[in-house]
Amino acid sequence: MNKITLPIILLFLLILQSCTSNKNILYLQDLDEYSNSTIIYATTKIQPNDxxxxxxxxxxxxxxxxxxxxxxxxxxxxxxxxxxxxxxxxxxxxxxxxxxxxxxxxxxxxxxxxxxxxxxxxxxxxxxxxxxxxxxINNKFTVIGEVKTPGVIPFTEESISLIDALAKAGDLTYEGVRTDVKLIREEDGKRLVYHVDLTTANWMSNPTYRIRQNDVIMVTPNNQKVKNTGILKDPIQTLGVLATLLTLYYLIRTR
The missing domain is CATH 3.30.1950.10 (wza like domain)
Structure with a gap:
């Protein structure tokens, strides 16, 4: 492997690692497209056990x-x-x-x-x-799964945004799937399940934008956390380690 090829490979690995991370981690990546969009306010309906x-x-x-x-x-x-x-x-x-x-x-x-x-x-x-x-006076929602502080969280407002709710739970962990956050809601005697992609902003005009009394937010772990049990639990981490090892090898060879 010559002195030109190895740096190119290292650069490629670093770019690949960065791109993959941004795609899966960043929230509301197309937020500018929804500027000046209409805000929908939710009105709470009285349920049993309220x-x-x-x-x-x-x-x-x-x-x-x-x-x-x-x-x-x-x-x-x-x-x-x-x-x-x-x-x-x-x-x-x-x-x-x-x-x-x-x-x-x-x-x-x-x-x-x-x-x-x-x-x-x-x-x-x-x-x-x-x-x-x-x-x-007993407004609450539940957050389970890949967030920093899961649990039952009270709130005093009539409704809050899904972003506020996740922030109250300490935000998603690195292993949380941001492209498919599930929102479970009981309404008019029925249980509804919504799927929210947090990497886009189009859901902000849907009923899922406002959290209501007794809503349940479920953040599932990504495939790497579920399947892998080794030291390196996801491909991003693997790429980072590989880039580090190749960098060390390159430095040693060029001394």
């Missing part, structure tokens, strides 16, 4: 008091205690409220819940012009 905090107020606090769960100041300062004293949605989509008893809110948005309860209060003659505030 816990709601519902506050009913009126100009006269005394007449509104019977329609609220009696909570002290200590409960107000603890999210966990708020969950214990909140309205749990049963499998039929119902909650039990003071005075109003069973109210069906399954499949409604929090805004719809506010309107429905307000209409009931007015229609039944309980209150004249009440103010109703409803909010889901």
């Amino acid at each position: 816990i709601l905090k519902i506050d009913i107020s009126d100009i006269n606090p005394i007449v509104a008091a019977p329609f609220n769960i009696n909570t002290g100041s200590s409960v107000q300062n603890s999210v966990e205690m708020m969950k214990l004293s909140g309205y749990l949605v049963n499998p039929q989509g119902n909650i039990m409220m003071p005075v109003l008893n069973e109210v069906n809110i399954g499949g409604l948005t929090p805004s719809d819940v506010e309107k429905k309860i307000k209409n009931i209060l007015i229609k039944e003659g309980y209150l004249v012009n009440p103010t109703v505030q409803a909010r889901v």
Whole structure:
């Protein structure tokens, strides 16, 4: 092997290693193509096992008091205690409220819940012009697989982006497959499975862009991690070691 051929081979290996790494690792590689695209905001629908905090107020606090769960100041300062004293949605989509008893809110948005309860209060003659505030207080999603910190992660917003969710989990590991992240979602009594390619930006206009309550994100390991059990677990690492060995050989031969 002459002095010209070996450097060319080394250069080729380094370029190949770099290209392969960028193709599989970089996020949103065509992001500029989707500049000024329309943003889609998701609205959460109430599901079984959701816990709601519902506050009913009126100009006269005394007449509104019977329609609220009696909570002290200590409960107000603890999210966990708020969950214990909140309205749990049963499998039929119902909650039990003071005075109003069973109210069906399954499949409604929090805004719809506010309107429905307000209409009931007015229609039944309980209150004249009440103010109703409803909010889901046990929002959470689950991340499993090849991320740095998998687990069940709570959030306070109505919905967050998939990018935010993965960042909360510490981002994908090097071995995570970025071209096929699975998003499992329960909606209208059905389980939906979406496949997201994080190396492109076209999914940002799809329903998968916003994470919702109870979503599950699954990041699968790449083939090299699954199949290989040796010291060198992927071809990128192998190319790097090979380039290093050839460089050492070249240096020794040219001394």
